[in-house]
Amino acid sequence: MSIIAYIESNNGVAKKSAFEVISYAKNISNKLAVELIVVAVNINDTNEIFDYGPDKIITVNKEDIKIFNAKIYADIIYQIAKKNSANYVILGGGVDSKFLAPILSIKLNAGYLSNVVELPSNFEPFTVKRTSFSNKSFCDASIYSENKIISLSSNSYEKMKIPSNPQIIEFDVEIPNSTIKQDSIETAKGNISIADADIVVSAGRGMKGPENWHLIENLANTLNAATACSKPVSDLGWRPHSEHVGQTGKPVATNLYIAIGISGAIQHLAGVSSSKVKVVINNDPDAPFFKAADYGVIGDAFEVVPKLNEKLKAFKAENN
Amino acid sequence: MKILVCISCVPDTTSKINFKNEDSEFDDYGVQYVINPNDEFGLTRAIWFKEKDNATIDVISVGEQSNETILRKALAIGADRAIRINAKAVDSFNVAKNISNFIKENSYDLIIAGRESIDYNGSMVPGMISEILNINFITNCVSIEINNNIATTKREMEGGIETLSCELPLIIGGQKGLVEESDLRIPNMRGIMQARQKPLDIIDAADSEKKTKTHKFYKPEEKKEIKMVSADNLDKLIDLLHNEAKVI
Ligand SMILES: Cc1cc2nc3c(=O)[nH]c(=O)nc-3n(C[C@H](O)[C@H](O)[C@H](O)COP(=O)(O)OP(=O)(O)OC[C@H]3O[C@@H](n4cnc5c(N)ncnc54)[C@H](O)[C@@H]3O)c2cc1C
Numbered sequence: 001m002s003i004i005a006y007i008e009s010n011n012g013v014a015k016k017s018a019f020e021v022i023s024y025a026k027n028i029s030n031k032l033a034v035e036l037i038v039v040a041v042n043i044n045d046t047n048e049i050f051d052y053g054p055d056k057i058i059t060v061n062k063e064d065i066k067i068f069n070a071k072i073y074a075d076i077i078y079q080i081a082k083k084n085s086a087n088y089v090i091l092g093g094g095v096d097s098k099f100l101a102p103i104l105s106i107k108l109n110a111g112y113l114s115n116v117v118e119l120p121s122n123f124e125p126f127t128v129k130r131t132s133f134s135n136k137s138f139c140d141a142s143i144y145s146e147n148k149i150i151s152l153s154s155n156s157y158e159k160m161k162i163p164s165n166p167q168i169i170e171f172d173v174e175i176p177n178s179t180i181k182q183d184s185i186e187t188a189k190g191n192i193s194i195a196d197a198d199i200v201v202s203a204g205r206g207m208k209g210p211e212n213w214h215l216i217e218n219l220a221n222t223l224n225a226a227t228a229c230s231k232p233v234s235d236l237g238w239r240p241h242s243e244h245v246g247q248t249g250k251p252v253a254t255n256l257y258i259a260i261g262i263s264g265a266i267q268h269l270a271g272v273s274s275s276k277v278k279v280v281i282n283n284d285p286d287a288p289f290f291k292a293a294d295y296g297v298i299g300d301a302f303e304v305v306p307k308l309n310e311k312l313k314a315f316k317a318e319n320n
Numbered sequence: 321m322k323i324l325v326c327i328s329c330v331p332d333t334t335s336k337i338n339f340k341n342e343d344s345e346f347d348d349y350g351v352q353y354v355i356n357p358n359d360e361f362g363l364t365r366a367i368w369f370k371e372k373d374n375a376t377i378d379v380i381s382v383g384e385q386s387n388e389t390i391l392r393k394a395l396a397i398g399a400d401r402a403i404r405i406n407a408k409a410v411d412s413f414n415v416a417k418n419i420s421n422f423i424k425e426n427s428y429d430l431i432i433a434g435r436e437s438i439d440y441n442g443s444m445v446p447g448m449i450s451e452i453l454n455i456n457f458i459t460n461c462v463s464i465e466i467n468n469n470i471a472t473t474k475r476e477m478e479g480g481i482e483t484l485s486c487e488l489p490l491i492i493g494g495q496k497g498l499v500e501e502s503d504l505r506i507p508n509m510r511g512i513m514q515a516r517q518k519p520l521d522i523i524d525a526a527d528s529e530k531k532t533k534t535h536k537f538y539k540p541e542e543k544k545e546i547k548m549v550s551a552d553n554l555d556k557l558i559d560l561l562h563n564e565a566k567v568i
Pocket residue numbers: 203204205206207229230231232233244245246247248249260261262263264265266267268271281282283284287299300301302333357
């Protein structure tokens with residue numbers, strides 16, 4: 001028996017969530033006293049992974065799978081799981097992991113739970129806590145099949161260093177056929193994605209128009225944060241759809257969420273409530289967001305945001 | 321072209337979420353059900369295919385009788401036929417299995433589902449169907465065009481958008497972008513009258529195998545009291561974020 005941690009990477013480098021996934025899987029592998037195998041597809045430098053305690057790292061490096069393809073990647077993990085009699089696969093909450101996980105679950109005949117936020121509370125039956133109703137609630141759910149797959153929400157489990165000296169194995173996969181072809185790709189250059197960010201600076205209709213977004217971008221730059229927006233802002237075309245967060249947009253589970261000129265409608269709050277610390281800047285003391293935040297500033301965003309940015313710049317300069 | 325739209329029936333986004341029977345079940349007292357928003361974008365996109373390319377649209381939902389209101393709404397907006405598979409939708413695998421059985425017998429060129437349902441947030445059903453039926457699958461879809469049996473789609477990734485193409489049949493997980501908010505249709509009187517004549521077939525669930533079960537719900541912890549900081553004292557905010565919250 002063994003447990004697989006599948007990790008995502010970006011240009012050959014493991015993503016931040018990778019270490020959360022490995023640490024989570026490590027905890028389960030210790031409890032069950034089984035081998036922990038990290039599956040690293042197209043990751044150039046695996047040294048960083050040693051720190052988190054895997055017994056084995058299985059690497060797959062092939063030129064023809066440089067581009068992510070859910071079906072092919074699911075098949076690769078399937079082959080590795082079969083070869084190593086893995087009956088647990090732990091993945092992160094990234095878009096690619098959640099794309100391939102349901103495909104893998106059918107291949108492995110495994111029960112699958114997504115958006116998991118805690119370690120299992122029970123192994124008989126295997127039970128974990130996950131979010132539901134777009135973060136308006138949590139639930140306990142169990143998997144009854146022998147094989148199990150879970151996808152762990154980003155920022156919900158603390159990575160933990162337990163250095164090991166793993167065996168590294170290059171896996172010779174058979175690459176299945178896929179008729180899906182990538183024609184082109186547009187990457188938003190230089191921007192940090194909402195899913196990867198520790199800090200998200202988000203703004204709403206209170207910013208009045210797209211021409212004022214430099215205030216938001218400047219603050220985000222200072223904090224090394226991703227930018228996001230409320231739904232009407234993307235509906236109005238002030239910002240791209242990819243920045244729309246909330247119940248019908250992207251979920252946000254960062255360490256710090258700064259909401260500027262956002263009223264705090266229930267659908268917005270639903271999607272961002274998993275963020276650890278929330279700061280609200282709004283000129284209306286009755287804005288509902290103040291009831292759902294940790295820190296609040298009542299004031300005009302056009303004055304507060306630039307001032308805060310200057311002060312943060314000074315703070316950063318001093319503390320780095 | 322034959323299109324199937326998979327519709328999950330979810331509480332309206334303004335619903336207060338409460339539980340009953342010792343927190344083991346969602347309490348839908350006073351809750352209004354709607355077409356899952358991601359599916360509504362997909363349904364509208366399907367209607368465009370109908371208007372432009374003469375596609376036929378079936379809509380399917382796995383659920384109890386209460387789902388029929390939602391299916392009638394889909395018919396009133398423009399779908400041609402509705403199917404309800406009679407089973408309580410409690411396990412995504414089971415839902416996927418039952419929809420797949422139906423697709424096997426009815427063969428579609430394009431199956432449109434949503435990226436996720438906003439109630440249980442699984443992001444599971446369409447991916448599972450694709451593997452059960454061995455057909456192509458693309459999720460987080462923000463655009464789809466079809467020419468000579470080839471679909472060209474845009475997928476939202478982390479930090480970008482990729483354009484993918486493949487042959488039909490295809491199943492997608494759709495979201496906003498397939499059409500815009502302002503393109504969504506509200507049923508008109510004529511549509512509602514026509515919907516009464518359109519078929520709504522109820523079929524038995526052939527498969528009862530389940531792999532997961534949800535058994536207890538929790539509400540998020542009550543928020544602790546907010547700390548207010550004066551707009552003239554932003555140093556205090558930085559101090560709190562650094563020393564108390566430890567997030568900067
Ligand atoms: C089915 C459905 C799904 C939805 N899903 C989502 C979703 O996923 N995400 C989402 O965000 N919304 C969603 N909504 C919309 C939601 O209900 C709200 O309409 C929306 O969140 C409001 O956006 P806002 O806060 O930017 O704008 P507003 O409600 O207009 O609020 C603007 C705020 O800015 C403040 N303000 C104005 N001027 C200033 C200033 N100078 N300085 C500081 N503050 C200022 C105002 O006091 C106000 O609080 C959904 C709605 C529906 C019906």
